[in-house]
Amino acid sequence: MPGRKTMLLLVSGASGVGKTTARLHVRHLFERRGLDGTFETAELFTLGPVPDVPTVAWRQEQAEVAVRRAIALDAEGRHLLFAGDPVPLGEVLAAPSADRVEVAACLLDVDEQTHLARLAQRGEPEELVPFHRGFAEWMRAHATDPGHMPEVVTTDGWSQMRWERWVGREPGPEWAMTVLDTSRLSPEQVGAAIVDWCLRAVAGQAPVFRAGWFDR
Known part of the structure; x- marks a missing residue:
């Protein structure tokens, strides 16, 4: 792998887009391709105790925990794949220590039809469907x-978040992430696409927020 700074690779999305299932295939592919020594994986519930009623502020504190873990991996020359949870890009970039790590998302x-079908298949309560659609x-x-x-x-966010890094910015080339439409892909295909994206990101071939990007 190229000798680049350790990176936090965020895979996110609304409920029902296939994050959890794809994550399992990603782990399998990492192991099969000998990449588990290059990429460590983490989710919200693996980063510390989960409260009975998770809040937005708790989720954002855990984003900081993930960022700090990515920073710690720098000594090992490894990258952190933070995946499987609805953690938006802006929460990772606003984490207090995010100015010390490179982030790709x-x-x-x-599509709407596929999303509605998946939410119905998993038995999502009807009254929550508009919330999931709105968040997507x-x-x-x-x-x-x-x-x-x-x-x-x-x-109602965590008081330590550094929102000024991006709140109020206009759209521009410095604000970019990869979007993967999973509507017609199998979980195996999504997993393979994520692994490919990880490799491209650390090679500088996908959008990356370099450390301290907001000061440039």
Whole structure:
């Protein structure tokens, strides 16, 4: 692998887009291809105790834990894949220590028909479906526009977050992430696409937020 700075690779998306299932295939592919020594994987529930009622502030504190873990991996020359949870890019970039690590993000997305079908298949309560759809739409807009309704994540957020790094910014080339449409892909295909994205990101062939990008 290229001798680049350790990176935090975020894979996110709304509920029902295939994050959890794909993550299992990613781990299998890492092991099969001998990449488990290059990439460590983490999720919210593996980073520390999970409260009975998780809050936005708790999720954002855990994003900081993930960032610090990525920084610690620098000594080992490894990267951290933070995947399987609906953690938006803006929360990772606003984590207090995120100015010390490079961040790449991949948003898993689906079309409306597929999303509704998947939510129904998993037995999601009907009254929660509009919430999941709305969050998917917000994350899709957030992928290209940091100024789109930042209050979705800043309201009731963790007091230590550094929102000034991106809140109020206009869309521009410095704000970029990879979007993967999983609507017509099998879990195995999504897993393979994520592994490919990880390799491209650490090689500098996919959008990356370099350490301290917001000061440039």
